Amino acid sequence: MFSERLLFYVLLLPFFGLLSLGAPAPGPEPSLSELIARQTVDTSQHCGQWDIVTAGPYTMFLDLWGAAGATSGSQCSQITSVSGSTIAWKTTWTWVGGNGVKSFSNIQLNEGINKQLSQIKSMPSTWKWSQNTSGSVVADVAYDLFTSNTAGGSNVNEIMIWLANFNAGPISAVYNSDGTPQAVASNVSIAGHTWNLYTGSNGANNVFSFLPTSGTIMSFGGDLLPFFTYLTQHNGVSTSQYLVTAQAGTEPTSGSATLTTSAYSLVIN
Ligand SMILES: *[C@@H]1O[C@H](CO)[C@@H](O)[C@H](O)[C@H]1NC(C)=O
């Protein structure tokens, strides 16, 4: 009996390091697998402007950075599962008023970043999602990646890969006479899809946005590295740049929607 009880505490210690060996066990003893499951993932809903939840190799950011630009609105996000390098999550938002982006609720990869582009061998990713909307929405669903001159340094280039454009538009330095952004490259084939590339500045750094030439990509599977290779070969991005941030999420401006990601993964090799 004594040794069983001792074993129980030894198993518990990594999870509850503060638990004293002398304390009585409260209530029924949970199984080890139950303890691990409770420990690993916070699947509760978060609605705070800057809330974050870390799970496995990822952090979910609420990042409601532009909320003050709305006349009303709110957004809540939650991780629904994490298994290895695959995460599922969802975000529900309603934003009214204001012309600007209200938020970028996203999943950030924490492992394998801060490598120079020349040192990255591949960036396999999958992203399966669906979106329920009510009425008309203005939003994108996109990867958002940043490079810097140094590991962990300030942003120099922002690389966006849009999987969906719901009545929104990329940052562009040049516009057509009809007011639509003018692509700097058209019909670029990468990762099994065809893209138009737009370039401009967000005021702080260069922005390169790849948008699908048509439709939305609700089941993406491919290597993200060729997007960077395209920019180093054609658009003056240096291979000595460090990939400092790799995020994927949605930038809503207005409307109401639930974006459900059933599976997202990104690995940097
Ligand atoms: C979308 O809305 C339908 C009908 O209300 C609902 O059954 C479904 O679960 C919703 N899906 C998502 C991804 O929110």
Ligand SMILES: *[C@@H]1O[C@H](CO)[C@@H](O)[C@H](O)[C@H]1NC(C)=O
């Ligand atoms: C891109 O491809 C489409 C479809 O094949 C074609 O109509 C269009 O002219 C192409 N655009 C450019 C700039 O080559």
